[in-house]
Amino acid sequence: MNSPVWQYLSYLLYPFALLYGLVLWIRNRLYDAGMLSSVEFSIPTIAVGNLSVGGTGKTPHVEYLIRLLKDRYRTATLSRGYNRRTKGYQLAGAGTTAADIGDEPMQFHRKFPDINVCVGEERMLAVPQLLGDRPDTQVILLDDAFQHRSIKPGLNLMVTDYSRLFTRDHVVPMGRLREGRKGYHRADGIIVSKCPAELTASEKDNIRREINPLPHQQLFFTTLQYGVPADMLTGETVNIPQNARVLVVCGIARPEPLVQHLRQKHGHVSLLSFPDHYYYTRSDLDKIRREMEQMDGQGPVYIVTTEKDAVRLHLLRDIIANMQLPFTVIPVEIAFLFGEAAEFNRFIINYTDNALLAAYEEPPGA
Known part of the structure; x- marks a missing residue:
């Protein structure tokens, strides 16, 4: 720059x-x-x-x-719900998806089911609605x-x-x-x-x-x-070998720290980047498969993504399962x-x- x-x-x-x-x-x-x-x-x-x-x-x-x-x-989160496909106040519950509340709130909802997660563009109105729905907050x-x-x-x-x-x-x-x-x-x-x-x-x-x-x-x-990698669909721990070819697929603002982390562990790391908060399509999955098939090297191929991407990719989980795309999620925390x-x-x-x-x-x- x-x-x-x-x-x-x-x-x-x-x-x-x-x-x-x-x-x-x-x-x-x-x-x-x-x-x-x-x-x-x-x-x-x-x-x-x-x-x-x-x-x-x-x-x-x-x-x-x-x-x-x-x-x-008794804790709750309130977000705007950026790039969701709904409007107004929404309180996460059973059956809620990233399309309903946005990717980051959905990530909170999946990881912390014991808290209340809600979204609303007008937060000064959403807080009273949340307190009406969950008065013990x-x-x-x-x-x-x-x-x-x-x-x-x-x-x-x-x-x-x-x-x-x-x-x-x-x-x-x-x-x-x-x-x-x-x-x-x-x-x-x-x-x-x-x-x-x-x-x-x-x-x-x-x-x-x-x-x-x-x-x-x-x-x-x-x-x-960065935490222990896990299979996106099953949640099972994944051990990515050192000789693996890693394709990083993500739609986040700054993928560089994740890519750098993986390059310290694996010899072949490529990045396929999408816009922040991007909703993936079937054609994107086809593109991901082509990228996998064209990677250099001899080791096994792993597709690595973020937790935020995973909640959006879950909207296509049946197609991903049928295509046998090996999506692996790496969690991240702060210290x-x-x-x-x-x-x-x-x-x-x-x-x-x-x-x-x-x-x-x-x-x-x-």
């Missing part, structure tokens, strides 16, 4: 980025001044989002929060809600990619930011995601100085950890660096405990 051509294009895009940033700046100032209203709910609400357009690793951070909270509180995780200012969350977490820090980026279309860099001021916690596992204390300090968190803001650093997990956990639990206590002590009609 540092080529002379891109630099020239960036100059051309600058006026559009300036105009877009100005519109968002005015919108945020109207919210800050109370001229546009935000709804605040009495129960704990934790928003997880980012300043940039996709690819920061937000989803595994939401899953970390689910694991942290679900055995302590104690904490709501607002997925990708950093710019959704019609709700004022009790705790705001912002995720920024180590390789694309918001401090080095620009507003779209010149860059990937959804709003100006100073939007980070709204965050209570900032998480630098996708860090190298061997990130040094010196690099950490340099990033801290660059971000320059405000006095009230907590700053954390996380890295990705905190520098021993920060305990501090982060306390940060979240303390907020939630205090918010619940305040909600229970609130007098009727307040």
Whole structure:
């Protein structure tokens, strides 16, 4: 992205980025001044989002929060349900698919059946509907809600990619930011995601100085950890041999970390990339088979995909089974660096405990 051509294009895009940033700046100032209203709910609400357009690793951070909270509180997630084939408020239940609620909410629903998962474009309306359906809910995780200012969350977490820090980026279309860099001021916690596992204390300090968190803001650093591969249809563990030829098939914003992880383990790794949140078709499966057959090398071929892709591919599971396509899913989680997990956990639990206590002590009609 540092080529002379891109630099020239960036100059051309600058006026559009300036105009877009100005519109968002005015919108945020109207919210800050109370001229546009935000709804605040009495129960704990934790928003997880980012300043940039996709690819920061937000989803595994939401899953970390689910694991942290679900055995302590009756937990729910609320997402917009991007690229789903339905409209309005939807509460996940038996028979729900990715087409109904979107891929990321469906991933939460499949992995954590003991929590409530819902979607709704108008989140300020969806929260009361959720509480009407599940009145015992104690904490709501607002997925990708950093710019959704019609709700004022009790705790705001912002995720920024180590390789694309918001401090080095620009507003779209010149860059990937959804709003100006100073939007980070709204965050209570900032998480630098996708860090190298061997990130040094010196690099950490340099990033801290660059971000320059405000006095009230907590700053954390996380890295990705890939789990045990499993067959997409059966869920059985899959042992991918070192000499395997691996075809990575995915429709996510940034497949590079997964590809890099696999190339450290296998000699032949190819990528077949689709747009983010893409719904696969039968013709795509035919294309995948052709790619398999054309791979160089002698080892067995494995098709590797992400959990988010798997919930969309499940819409074609019968066809995949008939075509005998060996889809393997690699799960991903986050791990905190520098021993920060305990501090982060306390940060979240303390907020939630205090918010619940305040909600229970609130007098009727307040």
